[in-house]
Amino acid sequence: MSQNQKKTAHSLLRSRWAALGVLSTTMLMAILDGSIVTVATPAIQDDLGFSPAGLSWIMNAYLIPLGGLLLLAGRLGDLVGRKTLFLTGNALFTTASLLAGAATSSGLLIAARFLQGVGGALASAVVLGILVTLFTDARERAKAIGIFSFTGAAGASIGQVLGGVLTDALSWHWIFFINLPIGLATIALALPALPRDRGLGLSAGADLAGAFLVTSGLMLGIYTVVKVELHGWLAAHTLGLGAVALALLAGFAARQATAATPLMPLRILRSRNVSGAYVVQLLTLSAMFSFQVIVALYMQKVLGYGALDTGLAMLPAAVAIGAVSLFVSARLANRVGERLVLMAGLVLLTGAMLLLTTVPADADYVTDLLPVFVLVAGAGLVLPSLTALGMSSARPDDAGLASGLFNTVQQVGMALGVAVMTTLAASRIENLRADGHGDAAALTGGYHLAFGVSAGLLATAFAVALLVLRRPRPPVDAAAPADTAVTATKA
Structure with missing residues (x-):
């Protein structure tokens, strides 16, 4: 290889990793915005006069368009160009963040949150599609997915801490204003870093x-x-x-x-690895997102932690997930395959949920909760493996669709998990109170039930992974150019 060729290859490598930083930052911002609001909700209610019934719309106005538009947005990325849609989504999200931070009434805030959800859907729907077309080498892609998964997993935990800090130190307005410099920087860096793509044209899937x-x-x-x-x-x-x-x-x-000209060609679901990964993802995200919500309720309502203390207490989980995602997951996947890595992570997560079914009402953080947060590091194995399997059959012409579908399943799983677990916990708490149990004991019993159901969902996900998933075949031609195929899977 000549010196010029080496320089060109090195430049392409640097540009790919720069693009990954842009994609990861956008996903972090979208997930962060879903959790950062929870800590600031009481302050927003006091300032803008939200009714108790209307308070949930601070979150729902963001989640409904985010989850509802991901599939459509992913396909639009294939048709009009993924870079175009990514930039449009980021611009809309950043503008909506400014409007949300400046809101002076509940109606204005809800409208701005809805626009944030639309912008978040447009931007985040195509990020995995861009990623898998940038990183075609198996080892590089595994490492890139590990980094990307870390930013997503860490977003919720960081959001809780950051929301408390910004609200206490400045005001709730800054949980939205913080998006402005991040969004503008992301757009500026994305312009040179992301590859140009023409798109198939609307006629290919209108x-x-x-x-x-x-x-x-x-x-x-x-x-x-x-x-x-x-x-x-x-x-x-x-x-x-x-x-x-x-x-x-x-x-x-x-x-x-x-x-x-279907919006979603059904061929994308023919691979058993892809369809199986979606089922595992639905079950896993239902369990793990509800875990974040329920364990936070347990620490605040039973153990008496404050909002900021709760976020700090959960930081070891984010650190453990990040370390495993960045330094362990890709290496294991390259050696034994994503399927076995996924199953190992599911075993660790199931163990964490089972441990939570035994925590007492007067739990000690170090002996009762910290071991759980260490085992939650299994998510650092699960999330990158699911991403790789879920995107394994994506072709260059439908990578955006695969990305949108993957993220849609994620959002649906998160919404279902929280709805099911909080309802089950609330019903159990009422029954225990009716039987004469004290408040702390009743709350703990309700949360135990939620954790037990989460453990069941994760065990079911393990069974699906064991029975349905197969190790993907290597590409037929390892030297094939990036635009011929992303990867091949066993049908």
């Missing part, structure tokens, strides 16, 4: 009927799930809207099987 069905179905479904805690699972509101949402999604699936 399925307007399919777009309406999937977007309305997902938004309505997520809205139904996030309102379960208010109405209950068997209420007419939940059953009626849930049935409509399922009918819309069923109509979308039928439409994709017959449309001349």
